[in-house]
Structure formats: C-alpha cells, structure tokens
Amino acid sequence: MTDTSSSLSGEEVDALMTQLGEQNADDPRSATPKAHALGSVSLRPMAALPALERMGERMARKLRDLIEPFARAKPKVTADVVAIRRFESWRAEQPEFMSLSLYSLRPLKGGVLIAIEPAFVSRLVDIFYGGSGAQAPGKAKEFTATEDRLLARLTEALVATLAEVWAEILPVKPRLNSRETNTAFASLVRDEEQVAVARFTIAPSQGRAATIDILYPVASLRAVEAQLSANMNDDGGIASREWRERLASALSEVRLQARSVLARPNLSVAELLELKPGDVIPISVPALVPLLVAGRPVALGRIGDQDGRAALQIEKIEGSSRHE
Structure with missing residues (x-):
C-alpha cells in the first residue's frame, strides 16, 4: 500500500510553482541583458602618473626656494606618490576650514585645485613678521586680512611655478577662478569623478609639518596622455637640459692634479x-x-x-x- 501522507495537493503545487517563478524573476541572472559600453569605467591613467611624479619632484625642489622668503629659512619639501582618488573621498578627509584655490590652466581642461592648510598660512605670517612660527594651531573660521594677502602672494607664486614645471609637457596659462575656504564649494569635478592628488609635505625649521595638495581631474590628464607618455621617453626636454646643466656645473668645480x-x-x-x-x-x-x-x-x-x-x-x- 502506498503512503500518501507526504503527497502534495494540487493547490500546494500551484503555490510552490508561483513562488518559484517570483524568485526567478528576482534573480539577476534571469534578467534581460542590458547593453554596456566597454571602456566607460574610469581607469588609472598609467601614462600620466610617472610624468606627474617626475614633475612633482621638480616642483618640490622649486617649492623650497618659493617658501624661503616667507619662512625666513629654506624648508624641507618632499613630493608624495601621486594618488588617484574619488573627489568625494579626498574632500571627506579635509577639515571644515582651509585654503582652496581653483585655477584654470589653459589649454588643459578641467582646471586645478590647490589646497593649503590654514595653520601653515598662520605660521608663515607669524614668521614673516618676526615671530617664531611655533605657536599652536588655532580654530579660526576665516583668514585675517594679513593672512589673505600673504595667501594670495603664496598661491600666485605657487601656480606660476606649477606652470613653469608644466611647460615641460605643454605651455599652460594659469588664471584664478575662485578662492574658497570650504570644500563643499570647491567644485573641481563631480563627487564620483576621479582626481590625481599630488601632495607635498613641508617640514619647516620649527613647528609641525604641513601639506599642500594639488588636484587634477583625471579626465583632463587623459586628454594630454599622449604628451605625457611621449615626454617620459624624451631625452631632450627641459628637465633633461636642466639636469645636464646642473651636472656640468657640479663637474666644473671638481679639481684635478x-x-x-x-x-x-x-x-x-x-x-x-x-x-x-x-x-x-x-x-x-x-x-x-x-x-x-x-x-x-x-x-x-x-x-x-x-x-x-x-x-x-x-x-x-x-x-x-x-x-x-
């Protein structure tokens, strides 16, 4: 005799089939295929990074001379490895109040953002007017008139030096678009877009080290990727001539019997x-x-x-x- 205690009724079978159909509809593997544009995902600009890092090393050397008149001494400046990040990720790490200068570098598209810590500006002002620059950082919400003037001079000298370094790749003409003190108003790119962050660490003779960030939109770097790649293999560029001149100058001081x-x-x-x-x-x-x-x-x-x-x-x- 057959045991029917475990048999399903017709209504139960119908209910199971309905539930199974609903689960398959929710399964992404059973969904209708969607068109996808290959190459739409933002990739790390490999050709741009080595050139940016080499320019960063030159920029670090020039920053020592640039900051010396303000700091009354030549600081130690190091260039960090260039990082590719989402703009919203970089912005989330910044303090509520800081110096943000947005410049355009024609013909480079997208502009460039220069970010400077406010405590560093305050210390430079203190040193410039005879102080030690070793005071503890405050909680200011805005720059003083004196700090504004020094900051304007510093950023203009900095972007001029940046243009000089970029001349190795292509001539650029900097122009100030805006100055902000809150990252919420620094509209370099959309939050989800990627930026290349070139960070410089400045170690003064007194006080804690400070950083200066220079941000480039990755999309604008990709537009000049061919020039960046070609420049890495060009032995006749400005950097090469400068290196040869420095080497020749050093060798000319060697004494021989x-x-x-x-x-x-x-x-x-x-x-x-x-x-x-x-x-x-x-x-x-x-x-x-x-x-x-x-x-x-x-x-x-x-x-x-x-x-x-x-x-x-x-x-x-x-x-x-x-x-x-």
Missing part, C-alpha cells in the same frame, strides 16, 4: 746605484712639453716664466689643431 714632464733621461741600473749628491745628469728640454692630467696628455706648451715664477704657455690642445 695637472703636471708637466720636462725631460725623461735614461739611466742604467749601475748608474742609478752610483748616484750621489753633486752628480749632474744631462738632459735636453724639448721645445714643447706635455701637460698631463691623470696621466693623460691634454695639451702641449712652452716653458717660460711669469711674474718671477716658472710657467707653461699652452701652444696646442691634444686632439685639436687649434693653437693659442
């Missing part, structure tokens, strides 16, 4: 062993004697005197037919 050989007489071993004070060794001085540096002849000259001192007048540079 130079000597001249008047004669090379030949002596036998027996004659050498019999030498004693008063002996005379005959020599013949050639018309031109060599000038040796590190054992290598670099010039030929004539022996003479100048102001009562023996001297060598250069007649010929080795490897050249030029006579002096």
Whole structure:
C-alpha cells in the first residue's frame, strides 16, 4: 500500500510553482541583458602618473626656494606618490576650514585645485613678521586680512611655478577662478569623478609639518596622455637640459692634479746605484712639453716664466689643431 501522507495537493503545487517563478524573476541572472559600453569605467591613467611624479619632484625642489622668503629659512619639501582618488573621498578627509584655490590652466581642461592648510598660512605670517612660527594651531573660521594677502602672494607664486614645471609637457596659462575656504564649494569635478592628488609635505625649521595638495581631474590628464607618455621617453626636454646643466656645473668645480714632464733621461741600473749628491745628469728640454692630467696628455706648451715664477704657455690642445 502506498503512503500518501507526504503527497502534495494540487493547490500546494500551484503555490510552490508561483513562488518559484517570483524568485526567478528576482534573480539577476534571469534578467534581460542590458547593453554596456566597454571602456566607460574610469581607469588609472598609467601614462600620466610617472610624468606627474617626475614633475612633482621638480616642483618640490622649486617649492623650497618659493617658501624661503616667507619662512625666513629654506624648508624641507618632499613630493608624495601621486594618488588617484574619488573627489568625494579626498574632500571627506579635509577639515571644515582651509585654503582652496581653483585655477584654470589653459589649454588643459578641467582646471586645478590647490589646497593649503590654514595653520601653515598662520605660521608663515607669524614668521614673516618676526615671530617664531611655533605657536599652536588655532580654530579660526576665516583668514585675517594679513593672512589673505600673504595667501594670495603664496598661491600666485605657487601656480606660476606649477606652470613653469608644466611647460615641460605643454605651455599652460594659469588664471584664478575662485578662492574658497570650504570644500563643499570647491567644485573641481563631480563627487564620483576621479582626481590625481599630488601632495607635498613641508617640514619647516620649527613647528609641525604641513601639506599642500594639488588636484587634477583625471579626465583632463587623459586628454594630454599622449604628451605625457611621449615626454617620459624624451631625452631632450627641459628637465633633461636642466639636469645636464646642473651636472656640468657640479663637474666644473671638481679639481684635478695637472703636471708637466720636462725631460725623461735614461739611466742604467749601475748608474742609478752610483748616484750621489753633486752628480749632474744631462738632459735636453724639448721645445714643447706635455701637460698631463691623470696621466693623460691634454695639451702641449712652452716653458717660460711669469711674474718671477716658472710657467707653461699652452701652444696646442691634444686632439685639436687649434693653437693659442
């Protein structure tokens, strides 16, 4: 005999089938496929980052000289690794009150945002007018008139230096769009868009370190990605010439020992062993004697005197037919 205690009625089967249909409708795998535009996801601009970081290193060196007149001493400035972040994420980490300067860098699209800590501005003002700059940071909600003036000078000098560094990639012309003290009003890009954050840490002689952030919209960097990529492989750019000039300047200060050989007489071993004070060794001085540096002849000259001192007048540079 068959046990029907576990059998389902027709109504129960219908209810289960209805519930199963509702679950399949909610399953995303059973939903109608939607069109997706490949490449719409924002990607890390790999070609831009190495160039930005190299420009950041140059910017850090220039910031030392830029800040020195305000700080009365040359601070230590380091460039952090450039980070790609959502704008809302960066903005959420900032204090309620700070200096925000929005500039356009034509023809670069999207502008650039310069963010400076207010405590750093206050310390610079204190030092500039004879203070120590070591006072504890306050809780100010706005800049004083003096701080505003110094901040304007500082940001204008900073963006001018930034334009000078960007000239390695392409000439840009900075123009101030607005100054704000609240990140809610700093409309560089939409919250969900990505920005490249170039951060500089400034360690003064006194007081705690401060930071200056320079933000670029990733979309504007992608528009010049070809120039950024090409610049990384260009050995003839401004940075390369500047490096060569600095290297040449450093090498020009290196001192080398130079000597001249008047004669090379030949002596036998027996004659050498019999030498004693008063002996005379005959020599013949050639018309031109060599000038040796590190054992290598670099010039030929004539022996003479100048102001009562023996001297060598250069007649010929080795490897050249030029006579002096």
